[in-house]
Amino acid sequence: xxxxxxxxxxxxxxxxxxxxxxxxxxxxxxxxxxxxxxxxxxxxxxxxxxxxxxxxxxxxxxxxxxxxxxxxxxxxxxxxxxxxxxxxxxxxxxxxxxxxxxxxxxxxxxxxxxxxxxxxxxxxxxxxxxxxxxxxxxxxxxxxxxxxxxxxxxxxxxxxxxxxxxxxxxxxxxxxxxxxxxxxxxxxxxxxxxxxxxxxxxxxxxxxxxxxxxxxxxxxxxxxxxxxxxxxxxxxxxxxxxxxxxxxxxxxxxxxxxxxxxxxxxxxxxxxxxxxxxxxxxxxxxxxxxxxxxxxxxxxxxxxxxxxxxxxxxxxxxxxxxxxxxxxxxxxxxxxxxxxxxxxxxxxxxxxxxxxxxxxxxxxxxxxxxxxxxxxxxxxxxxxxxxxxxxxxxxxxxxxxxxxxxxxxxxxxxxxxxxxxxxxxxxxxx
Amino acid sequence: xxxxxxxxxxxxxxxxxxxxxxxxxxxxxxxxxxxxxxxxxxxxxxxxxxxxxxxxxxxxxxxxxxxxxxxxxxxxxxxxxxxxxxxxxxxxxxxxxxxxxxxxxxxxxxxxxxxxxxxxxxxxxxxxxxxxxxxxxxxxxxxxxxxxxxxxxxxxxxxxxxxxxxxxxxxxxxxxxxxxxxxxxxxxxxxxxxxxxxxxxxxxxxxxxxxxxxxxxxxxxxxxxxxxxxxxxxxxxxxxxxxxxxxxxxxxxxxxxxxxxxxxxxxxxxxxxxxxxxxxxxxxxxxxxxxxxxxxxxxxxxxxxxxxxxxxxxxxxxxxxxxxxxxxxxxxxxxxxxxxxxxxxxxxxxxxxxxxxxxxxxxxxxxxxxxxxxxxxxxxxxxxxxxxxxxxxxxxxxxxxxxxxxxxxxxxxxxxxxxxxxxxxxxxxx
Numbered sequence: 079x080x081x082x083x084x085x086x087x088x089x090x091x092x093x094x095x096x097x098x099x100x101x102x103x104x105x106x107x108x109x110x111x112x113x114x115x116x117x118x119x120x121x122x123x124x125x126x127x128x129x130x131x132x133x134x135x136x137x138x139x140x141x142x143x144x145x146x147x148x149x150x151x152x153x154x155x156x157x158x159x160x161x162x163x164x165x166x167x168x169x170x171x172x173x174x175x176x177x178x179x180x181x182x183x184x185x186x187x188x189x190x191x192x193x194x195x196x197x198x199x200x201x202x203x204x205x206x207x208x209x210x211x212x213x214x215x216x217x218x219x220x221x222x223x224x225x226x227x228x229x230x231x232x233x234x235x236x237x238x239x240x241x242x243x244x245x246x247x248x249x250x251x252x253x254x255x256x257x258x259x260x261x262x263x264x265x266x267x268x269x270x271x272x273x274x275x276x277x278x279x280x281x282x283x284x285x286x287x288x289x290x291x292x293x294x295x296x297x298x299x300x301x302x303x304x305x306x307x308x309x310x311x312x313x314x315x316x317x318x319x320x321x322x323x324x325x326x327x328x329x330x331x332x333x334x335x336x337x338x339x340x341x342x343x344x345x346x347x348x349x350x351x352x353x354x355x356x357x358x359x360x361x362x363x364x365x366x367x368x369x370x371x372x373x374x375x376x377x378x379x380x381x382x383x384x385x386x387x388x389x390x391x392x393x394x395x396x397x398x399x400x401x402x403x404x405x406x407x408x409x410x411x412x413x414x415x416x417x418x419x420x421x422x423x424x425x426x427x428x429x430x431x432x433x434x435x436x437x438x439x440x441x442x443x444x445x446x447x448x449x450x451x452x453x454x455x456x457x458x459x460x461x462x463x464x465x466x467x468x469x470x471x472x473x474x475x476x477x478x479x480x481x482x483x484x485x486x487x488x489x490x491x492x493x494x495x496x497x498x499x500x501x502x503x504x505x506x507x508x
Numbered sequence: 509x510x511x512x513x514x515x516x517x518x519x520x521x522x523x524x525x526x527x528x529x530x531x532x533x534x535x536x537x538x539x540x541x542x543x544x545x546x547x548x549x550x551x552x553x554x555x556x557x558x559x560x561x562x563x564x565x566x567x568x569x570x571x572x573x574x575x576x577x578x579x580x581x582x583x584x585x586x587x588x589x590x591x592x593x594x595x596x597x598x599x600x601x602x603x604x605x606x607x608x609x610x611x612x613x614x615x616x617x618x619x620x621x622x623x624x625x626x627x628x629x630x631x632x633x634x635x636x637x638x639x640x641x642x643x644x645x646x647x648x649x650x651x652x653x654x655x656x657x658x659x660x661x662x663x664x665x666x667x668x669x670x671x672x673x674x675x676x677x678x679x680x681x682x683x684x685x686x687x688x689x690x691x692x693x694x695x696x697x698x699x700x701x702x703x704x705x706x707x708x709x710x711x712x713x714x715x716x717x718x719x720x721x722x723x724x725x726x727x728x729x730x731x732x733x734x735x736x737x738x739x740x741x742x743x744x745x746x747x748x749x750x751x752x753x754x755x756x757x758x759x760x761x762x763x764x765x766x767x768x769x770x771x772x773x774x775x776x777x778x779x780x781x782x783x784x785x786x787x788x789x790x791x792x793x794x795x796x797x798x799x800x801x802x803x804x805x806x807x808x809x810x811x812x813x814x815x816x817x818x819x820x821x822x823x824x825x826x827x828x829x830x831x832x833x834x835x836x837x838x839x840x841x842x843x844x845x846x847x848x849x850x851x852x853x854x855x856x857x858x859x860x861x862x863x864x865x866x867x868x869x870x871x872x873x874x875x876x877x878x879x880x881x882x883x884x885x886x887x888x889x890x891x892x893x894x895x896x897x898x899x900x901x902x903x904x905x906x907x908x909x910x911x912x913x914x915x916x917x918x919x920x921x922x923x924x925x926x927x928x929x930x931x932x933x934x935x936x937x938x
Contacts, residue, residue, distance in 0.1 A: 097801075101659060101660075101801045102659075104800070104801075105659055105660070105661060105800070105801070108659070108661055109658075109659050111726065111840065112658045112659070112726070112839065112840060113658075113841070114841035114842075210656065216799075216801070216802035216803065216805060217805060218648075218651075218652050218655075218656030218657070218805075221648075221651065221652070221655060221656045222648050222651070222652075222656075225648075225651060225823060225826075225827055226640065226648030226651045226652075226820075226823045227648070227819065227823065228539075228542045228543075228822075228823060228826050229531060229532075229535055229538070229539050229542070229819060229822035229823060229825075229826055230531075230535070230819055231535060231538055296541065296542070354787060354808070357784060357787060369646075369819060370534065370535070370815075371527075371531045371534075371535070371646070371815045371816065371818060371819035371822070372646035372809065372810070372815070372816050372819040372820075373646065373809065373810045373813070373815065373816050374809060374810070375646060375647060375648075375807070375808065375809040376806075376807070376808040376809065377805070377806070377807055377808075378784070378805065378806040378807075378808070379802060379803065379804060379805040379806065380802070380803045380804070383803070385800075385801045385802070385803065386801065386802050386803050388801060389657065389659060389660055389799060389801035389802040390656075390802075392658075392659035392801070393655060393656045393657065393658060393659060395659075396655075396658050396659055397655060400834070400836065401834060403833050403834065404830070404831060404833065406830065409542065410541065410542060411543070411544035412544075
């Protein structure tokens, strides 16, 4: 049985690629025992053949700069795309599927933007296109949604899907740092990339959310329609205020289902300190979801890193290497998924956190609360505090549940009335 | 495509069976969309045809008291065993497999005791024997170990696997109740059965641990060799003392791997209050595990109940209903697994909690710590407190890491020296 070897063609030998190679080397015998077959990396596609690599592969492994050597090689059973980017991996995956090879990828950006076309091609060819590593590193959320919770309607899914952003928010909260300082510390420690924009502005979490929505709801939610707000504008003062009310601030990715419509977004939000997601600190990721049968389920683990992400890539490779298993790519049969029926963000109902910065003069609090009342926004808690370093008086309102459109209208009216002397800060409360 | 219907034969129509039926009814269209096939319960095997049932099934569903009508019916594609017990389900599963039908079961007791024989038969017949619902209700731990983490060596797995015991420990901790009061409250609320022994004495968790060890390590760990200690002897005084040191007490099921040997057991242990497992309260279950690639991963959810457990049964039914998928029952190819290489419990190394009840006289503390020192047990914290309601003085030691055999020897010597006037309480610290 162990005479059979699954030959892999690996595109990209960065963090995840070398992590995968390390695991395959370290756990070689174990994998063979689990699978009844050996795994071997036959060819590695890299940009630069001279760059030193952190993992030494066996001498029989071929390094190449030509993608054709992956998909045109009849000996390669599976193509593993860990190159990153959009146009190149799109081409590589397409060519590999056309050449009759199943593909494993960790590329959430590509799947969020071009998933429908790639899944349609894989379905047409009857081949696998697996992507456990694309969301939340080693946490098996793709498999869980695709198989384990397949019989559930997922009512709500809330994720901490970006470890960089969560690390920065955790440090800002624990040490009172401002965003810029926390970001540069994260960069020094390797938790944030030199160009951190995708992570801190929420787009990376948005890509992952699109992948999860497809799995949970069987619908394509266009990335362009997803409201996305990052953490670069989060002020340590609001973290402190939230803390006084018993909350922390986290970057969340969320989708809720209401009578068949989906409401989704990526945004910083207040999370009660005794909520289970509040315990997810540093570079960890977590997904909390609510199925109509299973109830609440949470998965927690490392959302990035060479070995955790490599572990997820390896799970896909092993699944596709099992004999004769027809692939289950999207979790739904057929070649394409319908487009999501999107509920506009204005209809989101949640509790709200507002911080107004007002002139210090009588009657302002009463006027603010008056306008909120006219818009049917019921106030749960108020704190007015002097902030030493800023002009004006911050007034913080925590409201009861209210639709986003009423909250926005109240905000607009308050700004128009000229009470505020700085932009109002507004977060949802989970 | 939807003309095809998977016909189920269901044995048992109690909590889980009726939960499964409810989910199949409620999510019928969704399941058909996910699967490309319909699911229908053709026949339900019950003991009593006159007993009223909480779920009304379609009139075409046949109720029977004869097991033959499940496995001898050529129209039945899959047998779902939710009857409980040992000998009857063993017979039913064996006959179903012999008749060429794959089986889904939630029966951890049966799998712990007779797993090897049943899995061997399923492998021989090339049929599925799936059991996601046997451990931790709706939490997809079976699937996660079998597939998602298959490329990992699992170094350590720690679970809160019994919701009844966890509910009782949570109530004892929160309200200072004694065990008997907490148990009878749990019974009133339906969290504990009339005969709670399997739950509170740790055997239910032990059954589940045997199932998880097989999945994580590919080895059969005989139930009879598993050290099992329940919670019925836990004293609220120790919960309070543990609390003062920053710990709670939880019933844990644990397996650790050391150079190929396994060390496993079910026991109450002190868990630091800021440890992620300390947040698992009430009837919830959780599994924390450490893979050599993925690092730490935690799964959390409802460990029991009609719908959560039904959700897990349904996942297995759907997996086995997918076209042409060869089953992956144990997570390892072949017909049998080797017996685990077991490290004796005496070699377990952990920190320890000891409560000695001593006579109130000079020199006792020094003698106690002297004996500990001779056995190389290094003391981290000591508290001596008067307990109003008991004779003698309780002295609590928290130690640094020490092998169980040294701890046991020190205990025996202390007891032999006649310092203690009541049995010494001893827990591991996680």
